[in-house]
Amino acid sequence: MNVLTTAALGLAVFTGTLATGTAPALAEKHALIVSINEYAKDPWKLRGAVNDGKNIERLLRGPLGYRPDQIKELFDQAATRDAILSNFRSWLIDATKPGDEVFFYFSGHGYQQPDTNGDEEDGLDETLVAADAEPDGKGGVRNMIIDDEMELLLDALKDRKVTVVIDSCHSGTISRGAFNEIEGARSLPLIPEIDRPQPISSRALALHRAETTFVAQVPGRMVWTAVAPYQKALEESRSNPVAGVFTTRFVRGIIDKKADANGDGIVTNAELYAYVQKESDVYCKSLQACQAGLTPTLEAPTAQLPLPVTGGEALDAAPSASPSAGPATTPLSEPTLPPASLQNTATALLANDNQGGVQVEVLPSGPIRVGQAVRFRVTSQVEGSLVLLDANAAGELIQLFPNEHSQAQNRSNRIYANRPLTVPDSTYGFEFTASEPAGQGKLIALVLQDPIDLSVQVSQHRDLNPVAKPVDYMAQIAERLRRPWTQGATTRMTRWSMTSMTYTITR
Template sequence: MKFLSAAALAAGLCLGLGATQAQAAQKALLIGAGEYPYLPPKAQLSGPANDVRAMTQFLEGYWGFSKSDIRILVDGDASKQKILNAIQSWLPGATQPGDRVIIYYSGHGSQIPDTSGDEEDGKDETFVPTDFGRNGDQASDMLSDDEIGRALNMLKGREVILIADSCHSGTINRDIVPGLAKDGIDARPRYLPFSGSSTFFADARDVEPLAREVDTHLNLSAALPHQLAWETNGSGIFTQTLIQGLSSGQADQNGNGRITTAELLNFMRPKTEAWCQGVEQCRELQFTPNVSPRNEAFVLQPVRPAEPVQTVTGDSSEDVSDVLPERERDKIAVRILPGAMHEIGDEVQFQLTSELDGYLTLLDLTAEGKLVLLFPTDEDRAAGKTGKIRANSTLTVPDPSYGFSFVAEAPAGNGKLLAIVTQDRVDLEDLLAANGTFEPIDDKMGFIKEISGRLNTVWTGDTTNRSVSWAAGYKEYEIRP
């Protein structure tokens, strides 16, 4: 049985497992609702169109989006039906499971009476399309959280990030708060009260309802439920601060090259609150960007950076592990018996200890540029071995029941083992079954990219969407002549 050597696929891992979804597709729908032809002048917003331009420049300049990756709906195009068509038709047609979808909305937010009975307080949260008011003050002309949720059902399996620079407040006055112009500040809240009901919405909600009702991997909203989102001098404060933190890297508070949602909020909140202290109406309610679901470890990084990806070459396992997110490092210990240094012809075994309960996949990266699956193989399946590994217990491959050992074979050189443990039951069976004969995998890069895509997709097996739970571990070895 072969025990292959070296690690020429380090660069491939940087593009695959190392850089989250590096080969996945990405699409963005950017909506700017500022000009409302059926509403009075005090309801008009000057910032959304500018916000969309700023987001477009950010996505193209820093996150590697091409013009064809982005669809823009601004003002006259930001009607209810065009927004729904883009979510229900364009995005599903242009993406597939495992891809990233960003939906950005800048404009008025509001609330309307809940008619489906799924809201404890009797209110649905809404975006306000620019054709609102064409039929009078009708709740059906707003885009409710229920409607958005049904539309997003078309995007199952995608990593959906919803960004909303609008208000969803239940505690503010029913009259639109007038724009302010004082000491050079031109400030206006992005809340449109709905006057089509006799109900006075005056109680606060302690959760972000839009985020709760719609099926997203991550929702970034401009303000807490009882607060207002603001624009000034033709730009949303939330959008300005979001782009600043991500594009400059200032939100990377620990300097590790990755920005988590916790770091982003810690960067944004002091800035929005400092601005808020200069506006009297804002001071009363404050201005606190929010995230939901509360996955503070979610990493906000580009699928395709604008600059070319710098890949790692050579056989250093440290270089490869450096590109894995922190939550995936050092959670699997890999040992080689009797040691990590062998002569050609030596028999070897592998012992693996994981911090996670899960299922093991073991790969060998070779000096000849080959990739071989060591576990689970066809023989493992025939023996009923599933690769189930329990947290903090040791799994030996091959164990004595196999009746054979792995043998270190020529050529001599340095090599590397890669162990992956998936805590969630990610479906890798077709990939593993097609490569279970100890022979080098023909399309090694395609294999790595496919595993990467499945591990870095959205897990929908729980009540709240989240990242797949998995970990990786490495072990270098040397085969001497």
């Protein structure tokens, strides 16, 4: 049987700012940056939001290719509710056309208020707190912008390529008392006249933690948020200058290419997402008071995950499903990549730490000759579910494990700590044989410590044949692995490990 042949991950290339679609030749770019330190009430004031806005401007004018006249800023007292809404309409909606790129950024306080139209399962609308927000004397806050309003504005940007980045949090009163207050949190501090008096039910809390982002992801729209629901976005209060934890890493990941996990000189959306999640988690663990975690989120069509953040053209791939909506539809077609591009795309999509100490080997070791029988051995220091992939020199991707033979023997896809798993083993009744073309391939092993359901993805590819639409397949796996884990006491990153190794086939 031929193995060491793998299916090409079709890399969708990207035109413009962090969002996909094929833009016309004369597509324009418009950005609106809203950053607020100076709130009307002293206890609400922040220190790093405006620095974040300036860093986002630097990012836009640098790698993302915006001209100064394509960027509008509303800082501090200029960022009233009316000013934010009117500039959104005039600058991002009325002044753009289908095919244009739109970028909206907000850094400041976020909050919650009781839902008024019944569209929130947890009974709460999320809000952006404008500079002129203040207690309304009735237990609430006036001059906030609720998520329903933002949805209507964003819906008016149909057929644009839209990126939304929110560096605030929307935990508000629902997390009040669950964790200690923390310095530099971008959620309104406890103020008696606006704090919610009634207790929060465990069901409402669970529904809130399971929500996705401030606004929904739809085709053509990417939504980045600094934290998951129930968490608090933070400023690095001891840094100079003070700035937001998330925005600092978001900008650094692109400008300094800190997010380039596979070292190919290109930062993809998947790599940036992995980087901001990892670095935010590291920062949180350095603070005793950061008990709720810091887990950035990204809502985007799966086809955008392998795209470079700074430019390119998208493939005709399917949008991702929302976490509750089931699997995404598959794309109509994917072009075949050169083998090296396939392998880089695979490692960029699935970039992650190897916290489980996973090792993968080809047996026998050393260069492999065409016609030679080979096996694969995976060892892990932790127990979990194993997915083993082969991106070969033919530009194909094959799911080596789990496969139909292990399934026929009623084996699960479990790998146990320090117990090597070999594919194929003696019970398979056949061997894998290296085949043409000669060249380099890459094995990729994923070990999932948390019980993540990948059955929709892996069950379709147990036949050891090349995956027909590898970009969509890999992107769906990546999207599922990067969702925040909400099943424990606190929200956190999902626990999984990734490692890869390069092998060579010779004649």
